[in-house]
Amino acid sequence: MSIKVIKPGLATSVQDKGREGYYHLGIPPSGAMDQYAMTLANLLLKNDENAAVLECALLGPELLFQQDAMVAICGARMVPKIDGQIMPLDTVLDIKAGQTLRFNYPTSGARAYLAVAGGIDVPMALGSRSTYTLGSLGGHEGRRLIAGDELPIGQPNAHCQVGQSLPEEFITNIGKETILRIIPGMYIHRLTDDAVERFYEDSWTVGSEADRIGYRFKDGRPMDFIPRKPPFGAGSDPSNIVDACYPIGSIQIPAGKEPIVLHRDAVSGGGYATIGTVISTDMDLIGQMQPNYKAQFKPISMAEALTARKLKQEKLQRVRERLKHS
Amino acid sequence: MASIEIISPLPGIFYRRPSPESDAFANEGDQVDNNSVIGLIEVMKQFSDLTADTKGKLIRFCVEDSEPVEPGQVIALIDVEE
Incomplete structure (x- = not known):
């Protein structure tokens, strides 16, 4: 008994909170790009918060349920339809064996998280069920879903209630313009003062190639690096350095043109100067x-970043309390 | 005659031809049917076909070649016999 994939959608993959602890070996964390939305979907179903879900990017899948199941969909506003009937987001839905789940196109946001009561029960790989497609690791056979795949489901929590929904106040309002907060460094000193000013002033447009590895931003003015003779081991482009580590969220600007923010499937290092890092709280927004x-990039201090993270954790704690007592 | 809107389900870049040197998939005035490809949407390093999904006469493109589009945006209009 399982869920059968009729149409896979554009880029649907199994994800959980991610695979921590292997980035130094070149294996990125992977996991849901909007961790908050993924957690909400699991909390609604009274799942383990780290239960594996389907991350449905831009164009949702079409899924045939071969067993009765309860599901919840959070994140991007991609309205679900069960056998053609429109159903609510952010709500525990009941699906009977033989019914088909489809999604409308996203009216806002990029990734919907489909959680199933009991979780998507694919095997663990290095402590996580998340898919890392570049490394063919985890998830369902280490890749995005394709038509014909069958996904096993775990045992649902007995307290899961059909119709339970998320209070409005906890739903992220996704706008077409976002402010991404960053901590400047490690190599921002390599940019001219003028370039740094432009980077913060300009409005940057997400490129069409943006994916789980990284988001490329366009339409800002080019930026100059301070001229220097490249040190031994660095490439000849002014945006090059001697290879260094890339944190998740780090921003590189190849040739000073289009900034790239690395996300959860990123490579762990390379030879571009990273001029700052998007704070972990705002990585969900990029997803x-x-x-x-x-997007506009706004520099903040480490203290402010930690406060932002604390506020997000407190919000999640309030969701846990609310759903526990309802 | 009734006019049907072909909308893009995806955000990305809309292309009217399979490669820069090729002819357009379809032109204004062409007869199209359910399986006629009228363009491509490029997003996340993938190209997805946009099909007419209806039988009739393509009367107008509402988006220029190589322009950005958003989900739900009208790409073309098709006149169908009632």
């Missing part, structure tokens, strides 16, 4: 940015 959405 919901469609191509052609716009």
Whole structure:
């Protein structure tokens, strides 16, 4: 008994919170790009918060349920339809064996998270069920879903209630323009003062190639690096350095033109100067940015970043309390 | 005659031809049917076909070649016999 994939959608993959602890070996964390939305979907179903879900990017899949199941969909506004009937987001839905789940196109956001009561029960790989497609690791056979795949489901929690929904206040409002907060460094000193000013001033548009590895931003003015003779081991482009580590969220600007923010399937290092890092709290926002959405980068201090993270954790704690007592 | 809107389900870049040197998939005035490809949407390093999904006469493209599009945006209009 399982869920059968009729149409896979554009880029649907199994994800959980991610695979921590192997980035130094070149294996990135992977996991849901909007961790908050993934967690909400699991909390609604009273699943383990780390239960594996389906991350449905831009164009949702068509799924045939071969057993009765309860599901919840959070994140991008991709309205679900069960056998053609429109159903609510952010709500525990009942699906009977033989019914088909489809999605409308996203009216806002980029990734919907489909959680199933009991979780998607694919095997663990290095402590996680998340798919890392470049490394063919984890998830369902280490890749995105394709038509014909069958996904096993775990045992649902007995307290899971059909119709339970998320209070409005906890749903992220996804706009077409976002402010991404960053901590400047390690190599921002390599940019001219003018370039740094432009980077913060300009409005940047998400490129169509943006994916789980990284988001490329366009339409800002080019930026100059301070001229220097490249040190031994660095490439000849002014944006090159001697290879260094790339944190998740780090921003590189190849040739000073289009900034790239690395996301959860990124490579762990390379030879571009990273001029800052998007704070972990705002990485969820990037996961919901469609191509052609716009962002501005805003520098903040480490203390402010930690406060932002604490506020997000407190919000999640309030969700846990609310759903526990309802 | 009734006019039907072909909408893009995806955000990305809309292309009217399979490669820069090729002819357009379809032109204004062409007869199209359910399986006629009228363009491509490029997103996340993938190209997805946009099909007419209806039988009739393509009367107008509402988006230029190589322009950005968003989900739900009208790409073309098709006149169908009632």
